[in-house]
Amino acid sequence: MILIFQRLFFTAFICAAVLSGPVSATPAKEAPWIPEAxxxxxxxxLGNLEPLPWDKVATAWSEPHRNSEFTNGALKSLGAKSGVDTSRLLKAIEQEDRQALFAEATRLIALRIEEELGRALVATDPSDARKAVQTGRDLYRAFADGVxxxxxxxxxxxxxxxxxxxSGAGSSGILGTGGIPADRATMVAASEVISDYLERNYLVDSFAPRDTLNTLPEIAAISGRAIDVPPSLPPGSDIFDQDPLPRLVLNFEERGIDEVDLPLVAYGDMLFDSTQIFGSPARDLGIACSTCHNRSDVNQRLFIPGASHQPGAIDVDGAFFxxxxxxxxxxxxxxPSLRGLRFTGPYGRDGRFASLREFTRNVIVGEFGGDEPTPFMLDALVAYMLEFDFLPNSKLTADGKLTDAAPEAARRGEAIFNRxxxxxxxxxxxSCHVPDGNFLDRQAYDIGSAAAPYVDARAGAFDTPTLLGTAYTAPYFHDGSLPTLAAVVDWFDDTKSLGLTASERADLTAYIETVGSADKPYEAFDDENTAFRLAFTELTTFASTLDTLLPRRDxxxxxxLTDTVAADLSADASTMSNLAARPEVYALAEILADVGSAVREGDWATAEASWTAFQTQAAAIDQRAF
Known part of the structure; x- marks a missing residue:
């Protein structure tokens, strides 16, 4: 009975993976990857990046991936537990042979699976057999999406x-009782199913050339069929929200205006959280504007190997997106932080975009390969982002002067700042970080923070960043090369020969830290004011724009909207602390999806009825949605 249940569960899991709908902007945690996989x-x-970063490929095999649960890299791990020869793989890396790299790395994983299958079959202890099976399965995971x-x-x-x-490995039971003998015939037959497939697809003598390196089996690669392997981020990636979550300050909320009364802003808020406005792979991976810009600020944990050199950084004009x-x-x-965006133009690190609208369109179409946004979409996004305000700071007045709450060291530093x-x-x-101009001057300068790309070239200018809120946006400079505000002060003192004493450096740092501080920089959660409640309130607010869009038959x-919000609502439900209310939220997401289904069929009466049902149900479960 247990085996039948396992089979049914596995089949259902595969069907769910194949039939999944719009991608949510709520990423799911992955199981740990073993080193060689x-x-x-x-x-x-990395092999699909242009140019191919061979140094990073070598590091991928020699060092554990970022945030790995293992202390050894793949080569050291293999040396300790495997007899598989790695010399041909290392030769391919040394010769920078992309096709050979793919072939040898693929064979290595297939041979490791075979090695673990062999260990499982000869093991006399059921626990050893199960361990080998699990390791083999973890290795097969590297091929699974292609198959x-x-x-x-x-x-x-x-x-x-x-x-x-x-199941065929049997069990030793508990304290010597209840043991189940191994079923060798079942194990051999199952092993042959896996081995035969590996032999025909991942242990071939010669692989067909691949323009794109992927995990497709060889029979598929040579068939000429167009097969899309869902895009995935490599091990070590992190696109989860920063923790603690930055606090969002919106101008209209501070004025006491409800977002549901601002449909254009609410729709822009939805777009900021939507994966649907980007192209693949960003859309398929669940990446939205808010992935990088958590709550209008920065996501200091975001990291994608090959596209990030450190957490909180990303190369948006590389080969991947x-x-x-x-x-x-x-x-x-x-x-960069987007706080106070209406005060901080021009836009882009080098200030190349005078218009926020132009900058936003470039992010969608240029950087992330999305379709051309409609004028309404750009209107909405810009309307929403222009509401981003700086964090309140009781140590600073609106015109950039220190208040009585500021420490004495900051007051001494203020004099140095103005010297x-x-x-x-x-x-x-x-002069550049103008206190009564939100600590910026809207100009761009080459301060020497970037190396010249070639002889006699200008290194490039970067626009003056505001100092407001910077206590929470480390690291600093365009490339995040300086870890602290104290390091920024040291850099200017050293490179510009300012001649500051140690105490003056400390005072100037204290001033900048005071200017960059805030009273409540992070969202405060408790047992009922949970992250899900915050998400639920936002998502139902997004949906409120249907009151405007449905009458317009838009x-x-x-x-x-329905594709975005229904997917996010369903995904976020899995994070609820109130487990009893979780089915109600899943049902609510389904009702919103019904609105979209009716609109697709041109059945506006049903769409409006489903929208009314959504509103009624959302109001009924609001107090339980935590």
């Missing part, structure tokens, strides 16, 4: 074979 997936990801995409029947058979292997936009430069930048220096061309820090924008 992680190195393989990193190799495929599922190309050959669902084989994927199901292999999945069931892993279950048969595990939009190949046609690839500038072939490895130049990730520190994610002209020869190394700054007889200007002061305040199918395009309605569908974008």
């Amino acid at each position: 992680a190195a393989y997936r990193l190799t495929l990801f 599922t995409a190309a050959d669902p029947d084989a994927a199901r058979d292999i999945g069931l074979a892993w279950l048969d292997l595990n 939009n190949p046609i936009f690839n500038d072939r430069r490895d130049d990730p930048i520190d994610i 002209p220096f020869a190394g700054l061309g007889e200007r002061s820090c305040a 199918a395009e924008h309605i569908l974008l």
Whole structure:
């Protein structure tokens, strides 16, 4: 009975993966990757970048991936537990042979699976056999998405074979009783299902050339069929929200205006959280504007190997997100805060966009390969982002003066901040970071923070960043090269020969930290005011724009909203602390999806009826939605 249940569960899991709908902007945590499987997936990801970063490929095999639960890299791990020869893989890396790299890395993983299958079959202790089966299954995970995409029947058979292997290994029981003998015939038959597939697809003598490195089985690669393997982020990636979550300050809320009374702003708020406005792979991976800009601020934990050199940085014009936009430069930048956006133009790290609308359109179409947004979408996004305000700071007045709450060291530092220096061309820090201008001057300068790309080239200018809220946006400079505000002060003192004493450096740092501080920088949660309640309130507010869109029969924008909000509402329900109310939220998401289904069919009466039902149900469960 248990085996039958396992088989049914596995089949249902595969069906759910294949039939899933719009992608949510709420990422799900992955199970840990074992070292060699992680190195393989990193190799495929890096192998599709142009130019291919061979140094990072070598590191993928020699070092544990970021946030790995293992202390050893793949090569050291293999040396300790495997007899698989790695010399051909290392030779491919040394010779920078992309096709050989793919072939040897693929064979290595397949041979490791075979090695663990062999260990499971010869093990005399059921626990040793089960451990080998689990390791083999963890290794097969490196191929699983390609097999599922190309050959669902084989994927199901292999999945069931892993279950048969595990159950066939038997059990030692508890304290010597209740043991189950191994079923060797079942294990051998299951092992042959997996081995035969590996032999025909991942242990071939010669692999067909691949323009895109992926996990498709060889029979699919040579078939000529167009098969899409769902995009995935490599092990070590982190697109989860920052913790603690930055506090969002919106101008209209501070004025006591309800967002449901601002449908254009509410729709823009939805778009800011929507994956649907971007192209693949960002859309398929659940990446939205808010992924990088948590609550209008920065996501200091965001990291994608090959696209980030450190957490909180991303190369948005590389090969991964939009190949046609690839500038072939490895130049990730520190994610900028969007707080106070209406005061901080021009936009872009180098201030190349005078218009926020133009900048936003470039992010959607250029950086993330999305379709051309409609004028309404741009209107809504801009309307929403212009509501972003700076964090309240009781130590600072609106015109940039320190209040009585500021520490004495900051007051001494304020005098230094306003002092002209020869190394700054007889200007002061305040000349660019103008206190009564939100600590910026809307100009761009080459301060020497970036190296010149070639002989006699200008290194490039970067716009003056505001100092407001910067206590929470480390690291600093366009590339995040300085870890603290104290390091920023030291850098200017050293490179511009300011001649500050140690105490003056400390005072100037205290001033900048005071200017950059805030009274309540993070969201405060408790048992009922949970992260889900925050999400529930936001999502139902997004949905409120249907009151405006349905009467206009605006199918395009309605569908974008229902696809986004229904998927997010369902995904966020899994984070609820009130488990009893969770089914109600799933049902609510389904009602909103029904609105979209009716609109697709042109049945506006049913769409409006479903929307009324959604509103009624949302109001009924509001107090239980935590």
